[in-house]
């Protein structure tokens with residue numbers, strides 16, 4: 472089916488009363504770069520092949536299969552551990568400039584410790600990187616995309632700040648030294664908020680610890696210190712010879728105030744500071760540290776709850792300076808928008824992150840849906856978010872390191888084509904009309920994969936993977952054709968102005 476027909480039939484189906492606006496017919500800048508992303512646990516499989524150690528996600532999915540849709544896990548996933556050359560072919564066919572993937576820490580270091588290296592794991596990534604490079608595709612490598620060696624989880628995981636900062640520093644140094652001649656773009660952590668708040672706060676992700684507003688804050692503290700350590704290690708020991716870039720991926724929705732009232736605007740600003748500033752401020756803001764609104768509110772509520780000190784750990788002035796500015800570009804994951812309304816402060820009771828924020832949130836029922844409950848299609852929110860980042864963090868270079876849409880895996884995926892068209896149109900307006908410095912875009916995901924608690928029920932891929940077939944064959948969807956065309960023409964519609 473031609474792009475126009477796919478779009479047309481999709482638009483007729485989803486009603487024209489939604490937020491569809493005419494996509495712009497200008498071209499993306501010549502030096503704009505395009506890629507797709509995956510993550511180790513979501514695609515690799517081979518969970519215990521060739522000496523790989525157990526990760527906390529192996530452990531979690533095996534221990535609590537009832538926590539995952541259909542009791543599924545990443546034991547085989549897309550089998551990219553064996554089929555990575557096919558993945559590179561898919562990328563080549565798309566014309567992608569880069570591939571963002573993550574290293575499985577426990578594949579390289581089965582116990583998490585840098586003194587015990589699994590050579591087969593190192594070889595796997597060397598082979599993948601070399602296949603990418605020989606096809607002209609730049610590797611963008613994430614060190615930590617949620618799968619922690621279980622041996623480190625057993626010692627307390629991320630809330631164990633002193634241990635984890637050291638272990639992560641050793642792991643990062645090893646990765647830079649092993650792969651850094653070929654890898655010029657590094658991301659230390661992916662969406663650490665999901666690890667910290669879902670893993671150690673609400674307790675729904677691995678490792679399933681319920682310590683909302685206590686361990687979740689400690690976890691974030693460790694992550695920020697670990698990121699900065701890795702950045703400085705790169706700066707001092709590797710940058711002079713390897714000359715690459717290091718960043719940390721932070722994710723957020725756009726938070727739209729429910730009305731023009733000062734209270735709703737203040738509530739939306741507070742929400743984005745807790746949600747995004749929690750990780751972004753210390754690194755990307757010229758003043759560093761946690762957002763003041765977090766420091767003040769958590770200290771005040773902790774005191775009323777009877778804690779001797781704030782549940783939010785404090786950075787010393789030296790630490791604030793050490794963490795501040797540890798980035799070479801702003802790495803942003805974003806998918807959707809949430810409405811925010813002012814609320815009176817929630818009552819003091821069980822401590823928790825949401826009570827610390829005390830706002831009311833929802834998603835508008837008129838917004839188009841995806842297969843994921845949290846993901847509504849709100850393209851204009853991304854343009855607003857990009858402008859907010861541009862203003863708040865002093866006009867950084869931004870690379871969108873994830874953006875995408877879920878459905879049930881159909882090959883004629885008009886919903887996904889429409890999502891990319893509309894989101895990219897708003898991103899292009901942010902670049903051309905608002906002057907935001909966005910230099911790259913990453914479609915999540917190269918292929919359908921293990922979507923965490925949703926198992927294989929929500930599909931984000933440009934390529935379909937047949938999970939019922941032991942060979943895990945990949946098939947291009949309509950969105951792969953569309954993305955390929957966008958990459959080659961830099962144009963979102965059939966014809967663009969020159």
Ligand code: NOJ
Nearest residue numbers: 510661662873915922931
């Ligand atoms: C964010 C995460 O980085 C990725 O692992 C996940 O699959 C996608 N978003 C979609 O939920």
